[in-house]
Amino acid sequence: MIPKHCSIINNKRNCLNVPSYIVSVKVDNEDYMIGVVCSIHKDIMEKLLKVKYVSVDFEPLHYIATKCALESMNKV
Ligand SMILES: [Zn+2]
Numbered sequence: 285m286i287p288k289h290c291s292i293i294n295n296k297r298n299c300l301n302v303p304s305y306i307v308s309v310k311v312d313n314e315d316y317m318i319g320v321v322c323s324i325h326k327d328i329m330e331k332l333l334k335v336k337y338v339s340v341d342f343e344p345l346h347y348i349a350t351k352c353a354l355e356s357m358n359k360v
Pocket of ligand 1: 290291292299300301321322323324325
């Protein structure tokens with residue numbers, strides 16, 4: 285399951301923004317999903333990860349669940 289909030293912790297407080305990207309890194313040719321990030325923190329996350337990992341990937345999240353919920357609501 286995808287976390288409901290951005291994975292960034294700022295001043296010991298979790299960012300409560302809705303995530304916009306799935307963050308994954310490549311280690312030994314294997315992709316590892318390491319968290320999710322909101323659009324505001326994407327650049328920060330990228331900078332932090334680029335120090336440690338060669339390949340960092342941000343996959344945009346499409347709000348499938350939300351869209352489905354809205355569509356089913358419209359049908360009622
Ligand atoms: Zn955030």
